Amino acid sequence: MLAPMGYNVKFWNSYHAVxxxxxxxxxxxxxxxxSRAAIFAKTEKVPFQKGFGTILAERAIDVGMLGIxxxxxxxxxxxxxxxxxxxxxxxxxGQGNCGNLFVFNLFAKIVMYGILAAMIGVVAVxxxxxxxxxRIRHFIRGIFEGVIAVFxxxxxxxxxxxxxxxxxxxxxxxxxxxxxxxxxASLGLEAMLPGFIAGTVGIILVQGGIGVYPxxxxxxxxxxxxxxxxVNIHPEALALGWIIWTSQTGMxxxxxxxxxxxxxxxxxFETDESLVSASEKDSLPE
Numbered sequence: 001m002l003a004p005m006g007y008n009v010k011f012w013n014s015y016h017a018v019x020x021x022x023x024x025x026x027x028x029x030x031x032x033x034x035s036r037a038a039i040f041a042k043t044e045k046v047p048f049q050k051g052f053g054t055i056l057a058e059r060a061i062d063v064g065m066l067g068i069x070x071x072x073x074x075x076x077x078x079x080x081x082x083x084x085x086x087x088x089x090x091x092x093x094g095q096g097n098c099g100n101l102f103v104f105n106l107f108a109k110i111v112m113y114g115i116l117a118a119m120i121g122v123v124a125v126x127x128x129x130x131x132x133x134x135r136i137r138h139f140i141r142g143i144f145e146g147v148i149a150v151f152x153x154x155x156x157x158x159x160x161x162x163x164x165x166x167x168x169x170x171x172x173x174x175x176x177x178x179x180x181x182x183x184x185a186s187l188g189l190e191a192m193l194p195g196f197i198a199g200t201v202g203i204i205l206v207q208g209g210i211g212v213y214p215x216x217x218x219x220x221x222x223x224x225x226x227x228x229x230x231v232n233i234h235p236e237a238l239a240l241g242w243i244i245w246t247s248q249t250g251m252x253x254x255x256x257x258x259x260x261x262x263x264x265x266x267x268x269f270e271t272d273e274s275l276v277s278a279s280e281k282d283s284l285p286e
Contacts, residue, residue, distance in 0.1 A: 001054040001159075002046060004152035005145060013043045016259035023256020026208035026249065033059070039263065053146015061150070065167045066200060073193040171196055177244045183236040184221060191224035199244065208249060214241030 002009055017039040021032030037051035153159055174196045179185045195217045202216035203209035218238035225234045 001057065001146075001149045001153065002040075002044075002051065003154070004149045005046075005050055007044060007046045007050075009040065009044045009046065013040070013263075016263040017043070019252075019255045019259035020263060022252045023260070026210075026252060026256075028207060030207075043263070047142055049140075049142025050146040050149075053143040054149055055146075056143065057147045057150045061163060065163065066197065069167070069171075069193060070197055073190075073197060076190045076193065173248070174199070174244060177240060177247065180243075181236060181240055183225065184240055187221070187224045191221060194220045194223075195240075199241065209245060210249075213245040214238055217241035217244065 017036045020039060021036035023032070024035045025032030033052065033055045037046075037048050037055060040046040040051040041048045150159075171193075175192055178187075178192050178195065184191070198216040198220040199209065199213050202213040206212045215233065215238070218233040218241040221237035221240060222232075222234040225237055
């Protein structure tokens with residue numbers, strides 16, 4: 001997506017930026033996208049706003065892919081809607097400890113929107129200044145250029161193919177854990193896809209999906225399991241959610257830390273003569 005704007009980024013710089021952004025998103029909501037654009041700005045000299053624009057377009061495409069999976073899931077079943085409704089009402093009523101998750105999520109959203117409102121207020125105060133106004137326009141133009149880069153790609157079919165491949169791998173990663181438990185392995189694809197969608201939404205609701213991801217997966221999978229004596233979420237369905245969340249989160253932490261360490265060695269510094277790597281810079285005479 002950066003190539004139409006004249007930026008041919010190196011593979012490993014791109015990889016490290018993605019891994020670091022995943023790691024950062026575990027702690028700060030959506031801050032990973034910002035850090036990814038910032039890394040590209042430092043390692044590949046891609047203007048922040050242009051890089052961020054391509055990431056926004058990428059996220060819009062991801063939402064579309066999730067919507068397609070949602071439609072496929074609905075097409076596989078029409079007889080579970082009443083069960084879904086009953087379980088969701090029970091879950092949201094706050095039985096057990098699950099209701100606290102939604103209270104926490106609501107509080108987090110209030111805080112986030114409050115910070116956003118304060119930032120908008122600060123911008124409004126300074127918007128009248130001509131110089132600042134020009135910077136805002138320049139920034140918005142850069143984001144727009146990044147967003148529309150998706151329409152200027154020369155290898156559109158390859159991009160679409162890679163996008164589909166990535167989401168197939170997401171589902172495969174989920175399915176490995178799903179079919180590793182005897183209690184869920186026999187439930188089939190019609191149970192796995194809704195569980196996958198629920199977990200994805202859980203990650204969107206709370207940074208890293210902590211607490212919410214296992215509960216959301218467990219809630220949906222419970223609909224397809226033997227519910228005798230189960231008041232809220234089946235223990236094995238909840239265990240599945242924790243297994244998937246723990247394995248994915250552990251992977252993101254390990255790979256994120258490795259990329260942070262390696263990326264620091266690849267940062268380039270501009271001198272009067274040329275761009276040299278950090279290791280080469282250490283060997284230069286003072």
